Amino acid sequence: MTTFFDDIAQVTYKGPESDDPLAFRHYDPTEVVMGKTMEEHLRFAVAWWHSFAWEGGDPFGGPTFERPWHPQDDMGRAKMKADVAFEMFDILQAPFFCWHDTDLRPDQGDYAGNLATLEEITDYIGTKMDSARTKLLWGTANMFSHRRWMAGAATNPDPDVFAFAAATVKGCMDATHKLGGQNYVLWGGREGYETLLNTDMGRELDHMGRFLSMVVDYKHKIGFEGQILVEPKPQEPSKHQYDFDAATCIGFLRKYGLENEVKLNLEQGHAILAGHSFEHEIAVACADGMLGSIDMNRNDYQSGWDTDQFPNNTPEVALCYYHILKAGGLGKGGTNFDAKLRRQSIDPVDLIAAHAGGMDICARGLKAAAAMLEDGGLETALTDRYAGWDSAEAKSMLDSDLGAIQSRVLNDGVNPAPRSGAQERLENWVNRFV
Structure with a gap:
């Protein structure tokens, strides 16, 4: 044994209310x-x-x-x-x-x-x-x-x-x-x-x-x-x-x-x-x-x-x-x-x-x-944001070519409107947990 850490006891979990500067307040190894x-x-x-x-x-x-x-x-x-x-x-x-x-x-x-x-x-x-x-x-x-x-x-x-x-x-x-x-x-x-x-x-x-x-x-x-x-x-x-x-x-x-x-x-x-x-x-x-x-x-x-x-x-x-x-x-x-x-x-x-x-x-x-x-809030938000890609038509587009995609855009009048990324709402959600 050395004397370098003399008088320093083992650090243990004492909970969030502890005011011991050398205690774990959140880390309970067995939790x-x-x-x-x-x-x-x-x-x-x-x-x-x-x-x-x-x-x-x-x-x-x-x-x-x-x-x-x-x-x-x-x-x-x-x-x-x-x-x-x-x-x-x-x-x-x-x-x-x-x-x-x-x-x-x-x-x-x-x-x-x-x-x-x-x-x-x-x-x-x-x-x-x-x-x-x-x-x-x-x-x-x-x-x-x-x-x-x-x-x-x-x-x-x-x-x-x-x-x-x-x-x-x-x-x-x-x-x-x-x-x-x-x-x-x-x-x-x-x-x-x-x-x-x-x-x-x-x-x-x-x-x-x-x-x-x-x-x-x-x-x-x-x-x-x-x-x-x-x-x-x-x-x-x-x-x-x-x-x-x-x-x-x-x-x-x-x-x-x-x-x-x-x-x-x-x-x-x-x-x-x-x-x-x-x-x-x-x-x-x-x-x-x-x-x-x-x-x-x-x-x-x-x-x-x-x-x-x-x-x-x-x-x-x-x-x-x-x-x-x-x-x-x-x-x-x-x-x-x-x-x-x-x-x-x-x-x-x-x-x-x-x-x-x-x-x-x-x-x-x-x-x-x-x-x-x-x-599951973030996962739900991700699922909703990418839900369009779950359709059969969207999946088949990835196996298609530029010409076929152009024809669909022209024939179906595809003209998408922007949708919110909801970043601030998601940041607010994260802040509920941290």
């Missing part, structure tokens, strides 16, 4: 919603990188967090960081966690050293998992921070960097498999370009497609039953990211024949950077059966950057879970808090309060989404 417990629906995960590895720096200032495991440059402190992580998982009753390899252990400067320390720390984490309730939602490789990745990983013009990336992902997949992970994520932090003057885009895309095919092949070779996920992410940090948004990723996966093997891990902050809402990105993925998992956070809408704050907008969250529930739920995916404290929130209790508040917001959103679905 049944639409046939499953809230814990089964939401599948919360703590992000190792923001919660434990991030030191509180920004482009204009250095670290503000002084943790006992800083600096993160040796394996002794890496193990202390793991000890603290599992204490926090217990305080929050968190069912899952997620990691990048460099979150768990310091970079050794060469592949052999990186692999050895990754195996050492995952063995240590595995012993902690033996007596903990918290499981691994997913692992991934950090192929964006070190200078070797400055021109990309799978898309790098240097084949040796491609080889280093492939070896790194293999090691991370092995570690994820060993720890019982339920997904593996490809997080393309620098898979894009800064200028087209030095970029062969077609070749880079082909290399990225081949890389992902290798990942899928290796998944089957080792018998990994989890999902392979890719994460759309625009403008971070390259001028143009190849995995810009959900629609772009779906098109990419189809081009390389991977649409039945790979799904999407969607993040609210990335949706905003792409000029979308999180609800939109989830709806796009659900429409194609490609939703895998979500990273729950929020952006500061004034900053224009991916600020990764904890969620606090119930209506926004509710509409996201509405589409998730409508599509059948998160499956093997989960709700990962890819969110970090503000630089001024330096106390250990801030880390607990941030997660507890985020879990409560998601619980409120989930319950509102379930109530909307059970009421």
Whole structure:
């Protein structure tokens, strides 16, 4: 045991009337919603990188967090960081966690050293998992921070960097498999370009497609039953990211024949950077059966950057879970808090309060989404709006041609009048639940 979270009791459900700042007011893990417990629906995960590895720096200032495991440059402190992580998982009753390899252990400067320390720390984490309730939602490789990745990983013009990336992902997949992970994520932090003057885009895309095919092949070779996920992410940090948004990723996966093997891990902050809402990105993925998992956070809408704050907008969250529930739920995916404290929130209790508040917001959103679905108001409105397409004549038109349709319009005097989309009425309806 460490002393980092001394005197902080386990967070429990105390109901909406509680004034305890470290209690769940809405998230009751055992409460049944639409046939499953809230814990089964939401599948919360703590992000190792923001919660434990991030030191509180920004482009204009250095670290503000002084943790006992800083600096993160040796394996002794890496193990202390793991000890603290599992204490926090217990305080929050968190069912899952997620990691990048460099979150768990310091970079050794060469592949052999990186692999050895990754195996050492995952063995240590595995012993902690033996007596903990918290499981691994997913692992991934950090192929964006070190200078070797400055021109990309799978898309790098240097084949040796491609080889280093492939070896790194293999090691991370092995570690994820060993720890019982339920997904593996490809997080393309620098898979894009800064200028087209030095970029062969077609070749880079082909290399990225081949890389992902290798990942899928290796998944089957080792018998990994989890999902392979890719994460759309625009403008971070390259001028143009190849995995810009959900629609772009779906098109990419189809081009390389991977649409039945790979799904999407969607993040609210990335949706905003792409000029979308999180609800939109989830709806796009659900429409194609490609939703895998979500990273729950929020952006500061004034900053224009991916600020990764904890969620606090119930209506926004509710509409996201509405589409998730409508599509059948998160499956093997989960709700990962890819969110970090503000630089001024330096106390250990801030880390607990941030997660507890985020879990409560998601619980409120989930319950509102379930109530909307059970009421059926939006579904009724959609059915009514598209009812014309249920007629035999309308269905046959889709199998017709332009000439036949023109003849019908002329012969029948088709001259449609506009009909209201009733947007404000529907927004008012949603507000009854949130």
